[in-house]
Every structure is written in C-alpha cells, then in structure tokens.
Amino acid sequence: MNPHRPGTLITAAVASLLVAACGTSSNSDRGGRGSQITLQIWDFSAEQVNFHKDVGAQFTKEHPNIKIEWRSITQADYMKTLPLAFQSNQAPDMFYWNATGLSELLDQKWIAPLNPNGTVPADFAKRWPDGSFLDGINTQDGKTYGFPFSENLYWGSGYMFLNKQVFQQAGLDINNPPKTWTDLRNACAQITSKTEAECIAAPTKGEDMQRLWYGLISSVSTDEFFDYKTGKFNLTDPEQVKTFGFMQELKKAGYLAPGTNDKNFSRQQFAAGQAGIYFDGTWMLSVFNSQGFGSDKYVVAPRVDPDGGPTGAGGRQHDGNKYWVSSQTKNPDAMWTFIQWMTDPNGYFVKQYYKNAFGTLAYVDNQKTVTDPVLKQIMQIGAKPGYRVQLPEPLLKCPDLAKSKAYVKALGKTPDGEWEAMSEALVSGQPLASVGAAIVKQRQTALEEELKKEAAGGLKVSMDCYTFPDWEHTKDYTPDMYKN
Template identity: 80%
Template sequence: MNSHRRWTAAMIAVSMASLLVTACGTSSNGSGGGSQTKLQIWDFSAEQVNFHKDIAKQFTKEHPNITIEWRSITQNDYMQTLPLAFQSNQAPDMFYWNATGLSQLLDQKWIRPLNPSGTVAADFTKRWPDGSFLEGINVQDGKTYGFPFSENLYWGPGYMFLNKQVFQEAGLDVNNPPKTWTDLKNTCAQIKAKTKAQCIGAPTKGVDMQRPWFGLMGSVSTDEFFDYKTGKFDLTEAPQVKTFAFLQELKKLGYLAPGTNDKNFSRQQFAAGQSGIFFDGTWVPSVWASQGFSSDKYVVAPRVDPDEGRTGAAGRKYDGNKYWVSSQTKHPNEMWTFIQWMTDPNGYFVKQYYKSAFGTLAYVDNQKMVTDPALKQIMQIAAQPGYRVQLPVPLLKCPDIAKSKAYVNALAKNPDGEWAAMGEALTSGQSLATTGAAIVQQRQAALEEGLKQEAASGLKVSMDCYTFSDWDYTKDYTSDKYPN
C-alpha cells in the first residue's frame, strides 16, 4: 500500500471512530425534568454544518426532551463510513443516502418506516404534490419509508456559471453567455488570449467529471447512463461518444483547466477568478456563499447546446428521497417527531434553509420562498420547456419492477465504471466507444440476465419494462402514456 493510500485509509478510520464514538445517539440523563433522548443524523453537507447546529438548537428549544447531533464528513469518506457503521451496529438514527433506492436499502436492512406505525396520515403527505409517494419508490407494501426532500424541476446538475470578473477582463458580456458548442470555443479562445484565467474549471477526477459532462450531455439526448428510449446502457452510443469527443477537443485546445482536479479544487478556482466558466448544479451557490463568494460575482446561464440545436434534456427522476430512518434507531417515535418538524412547509427548518440559499425543497412553494439571485436564475432556466423533462418510469409500466433487483444489481457492478472509462478516454485520447465498451456490456448483460431469472421465478418483468420507444428526449413522459 503506497503512502497516499495509507493516509486515505487512516483518515477514513479517524472519521469512522469520530462518528461512531456516540453513534445511534441514545442517552438519558436526569438533568432538567426527566430523561433526554439524543438523535444522531449523518450526511456529507459540509457547507451546512452551522445551519444544522442552529436547527438542532431550535428543535431542542421546542422539544426539550430531544437533542440532535447532526454530523457531516466528506462525501468520499461518508460513502465508506456509513456502510461500516451499519456493519458494526453503530448506525445513526437518520442518514442521508441517494446512491441507491428503496429496494436495495430494504435488502440491506438499513431502513425502517418513517412512522413507527408504518403508515403516515394525509396531513403529512399533503405537504407534497400529488404522486410524490409511490409504491416501490418510497412506499413498500403500504408502508412509507421515505419522503421527497429535493424537488426535481430546479434541483439537479447542468447549469453554467460565469465569473463576472474574468468575463470583464476578457472583454466579454457576461449577460450574453455562449449558447452553442462553437460559441463556447470562441468564448474560451478570448478568455485564454486576454486573461490569465483558465476558461473552464472542469473537475475531471472520478465521479466529479459529472459536472462538465452533465453541462454538455443534457442538451444532446439524456444525461442518464441508461437510455429509456432504447432500453440500453448508452455510454458508447453515438450521442454520448460525440459529446465526449467535444470535451476531448476542449482539453486539446487548452480550454479545460489542466490537471486531474476534484470538484472542491475547481470550485475554489472559479471563486478565486482563476477560471471563467464552471458547470455544476443547484447546490453550488450555497457552497460558494459559505466560502465568501457571493452570487453578485457570477451569473447563471443555461448549459450550451450542440450547434445543430438542442436534441435532449436533463432528466427529472423520483430520486428526491434522501433522508432515511435507520433500522438501528432506538427512538423511532422521536425520529418521527423530528421529521414532521423538519418538513413543516412554514417551519423553522424551511425558513432557515432558504435564508441560507441551500437549494429548493420538494414540500415548499419555491416561487414564494427563494430570494437568492443565483437560485432565482436557476429557477428561470429550469422552468423553460424542455430544459428538464420527466423520465419514463419502468415501475409505472410494470408494477413488479418494485420487486425486481435486476437493474440495481447491474448498477452495483463496478459502480463508478462509467467515470473510470471517461477518465481513461480523456487521458489517453481514445474514443469513449472503446474505453466504455466493457462497462456497458457488463451492465447490459447483468440487467437482461437478471430480468430473465426474475421472470422465470414468476415476476412480470422483462426488457420491455425498460424500453419506451415513443419517448421524445425533449419532452416529459407523461402519465397518460402508461398502461391503465
């Protein structure tokens, strides 16, 4: 093991020890008027640490017998620490997780229903738009396990951020952003010629490459690694290969910041005026605000389209269920009390969340609550017809998909394989069709074989459940298209 890997392993161990020392927070003491329950919540939102401390303080003020300890670590460490916590029976009471869905979380025995009784009343679910609670998405056998936290119209990747200072130095109008791939190259040429800044602060390390990728791919076909129109994993399909070739061209021309950088380095580079353009998502304004880089120093613009025009859109999915009640909690009633408080559309959590411009919530009137200028720009962009579209949902076509593990198991094989293939192609200059062939073949074979085995066991599933040939990439796949 080299020194870097030893250091990484040591840091994960330290994080693990720190998190687990008081995990599954359950304590009682005689102070005050009686016993006090401690709830632990984990996530990786480092920029929200002070916000969470404030939330914990206010909640305990209103519920004196319950305290909240909300902990955040870096995302990469979190993805390893949380599974270890469950393995050692030291998991928190509630945790953030969006890497896998309901089916796998249930299989892993990580979660329990939101309400100790298993069901939630209408006065809770009515906080969300109709259709927010679906069997197989956040409901299983009539029991509700999750709730949409982030909404899916404004929230997501695929926005272009322009540094005002860099654009001014380059003699460019920040309010007239590049709209096409050729425009982007011309803009970069001018930034490179007239400033000391890099043009695009593009992270290209591992999964962080999703930022420039989604900033381009979302206008070509679908920004998923699976194409619901054809029923195939699509990394090596023509639109993806063409888009990645353009990213390779940007690198060759010197328009991408040099080095294999992670998202944190690239975000800081942009905030310091060392790059003029950065692709990212709805969450990044709050990250920059926490670093002292305010929204009056940049402009948000739509992602750039291919020269022939937009032929695709970013996908809207039912993936806003991000906070889950741990199966290992010893205080489900107190946890349910906090969840109801947290999701009060007019409550303290919501008001402070929007005051800090952390993003857009699924159970709130965002038009009313958003005041941050950057978030307002994001909302205006995403509200344009065809900018973000509702993806087809196999579950709504084939209800037995709720019991199927085939797709989840296919994704579990070499989880970061697509990003590794992109990294290899960007470094070597090879076509993405070449470097991505193995991961596509592996996933497709696993999905098709898994569905065949499940069908043989009696489930009504097949590849047809994942194929929607009538879908237009630029339009919502509406509910009337599903069988009655």
C-alpha cells in the same frame, strides 16, 4: 508504512473517522436512562453545518426532551464511514443517502419506516404533490420509508456559472453567455488569450467529471447512462460519443484546466478568479457563499447546446428521497417527531433553509417562497420548457419491478465504470466508443439475464418494462402515456 497492506491502512483511517463521527454519547443520551434523547443525523453538507446547529437548537427549544446532533463528514469519507457504521452497529438515527435506492437500502437492512407504525397520515403526505409516494421508490409493502426532499425541476445539475471578473478581463459580455458549443469555444479562446485564467474549471477526477458532462450531454440526449427510449445502457451511443468528443476537443485546445482535479479544487479555482466558467448544479449558491464568493461576483446561465439546437434534456426522476431513518435507531418515535417538524412547509426548518438559499424543497411552493435573486434566476432557467423533462418510470409500467433486483445488480457491476472509462478516454485521447464498450456490455448483459431469471421465478418483468419507444428526449413522459 507497509506497501503490501494498503487495506489495513484504509480501514484504520476510516475507523478513526467513525470514532470521531460517533462521538462518545452515552446510552442515556440515546434514549436509555436519561431524560433527554439524542438523535444523530449524518450527511456531507459542509456548507450547512451552522444551519443544522441552529435547526437543532430550535427543535430542542420546542421539544426539550430531544437533542439533535447533526454531523457533516466530507463526501469521500462519508461514503466509506456510513457503511462501516452500519457494520459495527454504530449507525446514526437518520442519514443522507442518494447513491442507491429503496430496494438496495432494504436489502442492506439500513432503513426503517418514517413512522414507527409503518404508514404516514394523509395530512403528512399532502405536503407533497400527488404521485410523490410510489411503491418501489419510497414505499414498500404498505410502509413508507422515504420522502422527497429536493424537488426535481429546478434542483439538479446542468447550469453554467460565469466569473464576472474573468469575463470582464477577457472583453466578454457577461450578459451574453455562450449558448452553443461554438460560442463556448470562442469564449474560451478569448479567455485564454486575453487573461491569465483558465477557461473552464472542469473536475475530471472520477465521478466529479459529471459536473462538465451534465452541462453538455443534457442538451444532446439523456443525462442518464441508460436510455429509456431504447432500453439500453448508452455510454457508447453516437450522441454520447459525439458529446464526449467535444470534451476531448476542449481539452486538446487547452480550454479545460490542466490536471486531474476534484470538484473542490475546481470550485475554488473558479471562485479565486483562476477560471472563467464552471458547470455544476443548484447547490452551488450555498457552496460559493460558504467560500466567501458572493453572488455579485458571478452569473448563472443555461447549459450550452450543440450548434444545431438541443436534441435532449436533463432528466426529472423520483430521486429526491435523500434522508432515511436508520434501522438501528433506538428512538423511532422521536425521529418521526423530528421528520414531521422538518417537513412542515411553514415551519422553522423551511424558513431558515430558504433564508440561507440552500436550494428548493419538494414540499414547498417554491414560486412563493424563494426570495434570493440568484436562486430565482436558476428557477427561471430550470422552468424553461424542455430544459428538464420527466423521464419514463419503469415501475409505473411494470409494478413488479418493485420486487426486482435486476437493475440494481446491473449498476453494481463495476459501480463507477462509466466514469472510469471516460477518465481513461479523456487522458489517453482514445474514442469513448471503444473504451466504454466493456462496461456497456457488462451492464446490459447483467440486466437482461437477471430479468429473465426473475420472470422465470414468477415476476412480471422483462426488458419491455425499461423500453419506451414513444418517448422523445426533449418531452415529458406523461402519466397518460403509460396507458398506450
């Protein structure tokens, strides 16, 4: 191994993954001379592999001329493999992506309209609530590129999972979960003193830290690294610093599982009864099921609030657009056929998705459709007033932001900067305010300077587009408020 050439090794490893992911489909499989078209779909939902095989088989049964080849790649590898696939002109026909939005995907020339004609028919759009298709979010220049897949009230992070066995061993009442930061400290003290388990299985490796972070910050301010009330990147704001300080207290007291662990390790640690508490999102029901950890072995509870009560809430955004048609597909008509089939509220995909309790979809009446008791419990928590609130949408205030690249460019400055700063501060014990100052300044400066350039070029944009002083962190920002 040559220590001076790490890039070569990484490229070779990713290239091998790409070859494995792409397989050896012939041109006829891709819609050339053969009678059956093969559509390739990629994502990183390992727990849904069997479901996707079943879905593909059923779709082909109904549409014999189209074969579905649905592949799942581990998330870390996927984030490298997909860009490489586009660079080498080997991208799938449809892919899962929520790391960036419509603007960047269009700039990268990764996506094509859902319907080859550009627009979608009214009966298709009516599957979603009014306001689900917005310029700059999933439509651009009269063409529709995305559709909300996951709904944004129940689906998301900020839930607390409790291991029944560990709580019982600690002498804690599983039906009376910690509700405040002090409750959490007290529960952790009891778990660590009376059992051999860790208290909190908390991943702290890179972006995986969001599992615990969102379980705490969502009750304090906004779970974004940008505050739409002030129009500022907010990692170093007092509310964020206070919450991170609590995380540091938990670590110092020995209540966070030791080590710099990723989410997979922490999930397995919790499922194995080696930790009593784990914070994560709606998707964990299917993840735990795939690990053989049944819902009879854990309880889902709301996130914990600061002792003085909640002063913030989880944010609801128009970010449910996750599956995109690739610009490199050679079979756009077949892809559109599959999308219509996949999003039929009464169709096979939906019925099997809910049968497997994978989550909640944006184009389904979840109150009528969900039957799984744990998922119902999650819905009851998420629907509690103030648990999640609708964030302001700058595009609705300033439509020209659909043409702006300022916010995307600001986020492009050291993409994982916030998580890197938090990881450094957690390990070193330094205050987040000092460690995170550089990334906040870098992002804010980039945003403000780029908006000024765009305004000088004729766009009607400014920092005012991102500033909503009448918004409270615990309340929905409603459509009528844009008129004020």
